[in-house]
Amino acid sequence: MKIVDWLEGHAVTGVTVERDASLEEAARALLGEPECRDIYVIDAEGRVVGHLGFRRLADILLHRSTHSRRQLLEQVARGPVREFMNQRFISARLDEHVHDVLHKNMERWVEDIPVLDGDSRLAGIIRLVDLVRAAIEPSDQSFD
Amino acid sequence: MEILLIGVLLLSGLAFGALGSHLFGVPRVVGYILVGMLFAPNLLGGQLGMHDTQWTQPLVSVALGVIAYVIGGAISPSQLRRLGWSIVGATLGEVSGAFLMVAGAVLLLGMTVADLPLWSFALVLGALAPATAPAAIVAVVHQYQARGPVTTTLLGMVAIDDALGILIFALVMAIVGSGSLGGALGTAFWEIGAALLVGGVGGFLIERLSRRFHEQSMLLPLLLGGILLTVGLAAWAEFSALLASMVLGFSVRWFGSSYAERLFKPIEDLEETVFVLFFTFAGLHFAPSAVIDYWPLMLTYFIARALGLFVGGAGGARLAGAPRAVWSNIGFGLFPQGGVAIGLALLLLNYPMFSQAGEVIVNLIATTTLLTESVGAISVRYGLRRAGELCQNTPKGKTAR
Numbered sequence: 001m002k003i004v005d006w007l008e009g010h011a012v013t014g015v016t017v018e019r020d021a022s023l024e025e026a027a028r029a030l031l032g033e034p035e036c037r038d039i040y041v042i043d044a045e046g047r048v049v050g051h052l053g054f055r056r057l058a059d060i061l062l063h064r065s066t067h068s069r070r071q072l073l074e075q076v077a078r079g080p081v082r083e084f085m086n087q088r089f090i091s092a093r094l095d096e097h098v099h100d101v102l103h104k105n106m107e108r109w110v111e112d113i114p115v116l117d118g119d120s121r122l123a124g125i126i127r128l129v130d131l132v133r134a135a136i137e138p139s140d141q142s143f144d
Numbered sequence: 145m146e147i148l149l150i151g152v153l154l155l156s157g158l159a160f161g162a163l164g165s166h167l168f169g170v171p172r173v174v175g176y177i178l179v180g181m182l183f184a185p186n187l188l189g190g191q192l193g194m195h196d197t198q199w200t201q202p203l204v205s206v207a208l209g210v211i212a213y214v215i216g217g218a219i220s221p222s223q224l225r226r227l228g229w230s231i232v233g234a235t236l237g238e239v240s241g242a243f244l245m246v247a248g249a250v251l252l253l254g255m256t257v258a259d260l261p262l263w264s265f266a267l268v269l270g271a272l273a274p275a276t277a278p279a280a281i282v283a284v285v286h287q288y289q290a291r292g293p294v295t296t297t298l299l300g301m302v303a304i305d306d307a308l309g310i311l312i313f314a315l316v317m318a319i320v321g322s323g324s325l326g327g328a329l330g331t332a333f334w335e336i337g338a339a340l341l342v343g344g345v346g347g348f349l350i351e352r353l354s355r356r357f358h359e360q361s362m363l364l365p366l367l368l369g370g371i372l373l374t375v376g377l378a379a380w381a382e383f384s385a386l387l388a389s390m391v392l393g394f395s396v397r398w399f400g401s402s403y404a405e406r407l408f409k410p411i412e413d414l415e416e417t418v419f420v421l422f423f424t425f426a427g428l429h430f431a432p433s434a435v436i437d438y439w440p441l442m443l444t445y446f447i448a449r450a451l452g453l454f455v456g457g458a459g460g461a462r463l464a465g466a467p468r469a470v471w472s473n474i475g476f477g478l479f480p481q482g483g484v485a486i487g488l489a490l491l492l493l494n495y496p497m498f499s500q501a502g503e504v505i506v507n508l509i510a511t512t513t514l515l516t517e518s519v520g521a522i523s524v525r526y527g528l529r530r531a532g533e534l535c536q537n538t539p540k541g542k543t544a545r
Contacts, residue, residue: 079226
């Protein structure tokens with residue numbers, strides 16, 4: 001099954017914020033979608049340029065006690081979202097097969113994978129939980 | 145046998161450090177140093193076939209390379225711009241104050257070791273003085289939920305002052321190694337130039353190579369390999385391994401732009417291991433005669449360093465336009481001295497001219513570290529309370545170190 005077809009039956013909204021947004025703005029956007037654990041950072045044209053996970057966001061905002069000089073400076077001289085995002089996140093394309101995504105999930109230990117269109121804009125999210133549900137459901141033909 | 149002793153030092157150091165901290169509330173470094181003393185060549189180390197401590201030197205060089213990489217990668221250029229003048233000014237004041245005050249006090253005291261020139265001895269001790277230990281400060285800040293401009297300034301300062309301390313130390317070693325200020329120019333040019341070049345290019349290559357590895361587990365060998373290669377090249381071509389490793393970290397951070405976590409976290413996780421090794425190694429070198437014979441020097445160093453940090457930090461913050469609450473209290477938080485200082489002192493033992501003076505300096509830094517770790521937390525707490533930044537008067541738990 002192609003990803004474009006999968007997304008029709010498994011629509012998941014992704015949370016996006018702009019590159020220059022503050023971490024607090026990112027947290028508010030994420031808390032507005034309780035099911036989501038990932039933020040996708042977009043540029044002025046709406047292209048996805050980075051990823052920020054909930055765990056990392058919480059680490060920085062909650063002033064975790066750390067002896068790491070790097071993390072101390074992240075707290076003292078905190079910058080916008082673009083300084084914390086991972087630019088080398090994995091993503092899938094609309095014309096790929098769902099099987100390929102499952103492989104990426106397992107290889108990189110991520111649960112949700114953003115699907116980007118030809119212009120690198122967010123077209124949807126493929127969640128590992130939905131993939132597992134489809135895999136154990138006998139009537140589901142998603143992986144055919 | 146060396147491998148056996150390293151294992152023994154790591155495990156027993158950790159056990160003693162944790163027990164001492166838990167049962168008696170003493171800093172963990174006390175346990176680390178005591179274990180080192182116990183396994184010195186003239187005690188249990190001799191029983192294990194260890195008749196000298198020369199074998200620790202390559203390990204110290206590599207371990208310091210690891211620490212320098214972490215320190216170099218602590219800050220990005222954009223963070224440096226955002227830090228604000230009050231933090232940068234206070235840090236510059238603190239570092240230069242400690243260096244000048246200690247070097248000046250040692251010159252006035254006129255006490256040196258063996259046939260080492262007094263000015264070399266004073267410069268080296270001055271270069272060791274600016275290094276601080278974030279752990280004791282962070283523990284107090286976390287324990288009392290401190291918040292405010294003094295807390296922020298203090299955390300910013302302890303995060304960047306070690307980088308300046310390493311820079312000063314590398315320059316001083318170039319001067320001392322050349323024997324004169326004139327001869328030092330050529331040496332310093334090579335030491336700094338080559339370190340910048342190797343560290344900069346190495347950082348670029350490591351960052352680019354890291355893009356090929358998606359699994360986190362593949363990054364540790366890449367980063368360790370890069371640090372080892374840099375330290376090894378520095379030893380071979382005779383430029384500063386410390387500076388090169390620090391530039392390597394800075395360069396990786398620079399080219400890696402936003403996402404530094406994956407290229408620093410694996411190495412940062414080694415930091416406590418390195419500090420356990422440093423303090424136990426310092427214990428191996430412990431000589432009661434050095435402490436007894438050179439107590440005036442140790443007292444001078446301790447007082448001059450405290451004064452230099454206090455006056456320099458306050459002066460720098462005031463000149464940079466920090467509010468009164470900041471410049472009048474910041475000095476109280478800067479006394480703790482830790483792993484970086486002891487690592488630099490151990491590195492001196494690599495230099496033939498410091499064969500005797502190095503032993504005294506290691507003992508001096510170990511002794512004053514015990515003092516600063518013991519009174520440092522009290523001093524930090526006093527400064528933050530005086531500034532009105534302690535959110536609660538009852539600690540959440542025991543201070544870790």
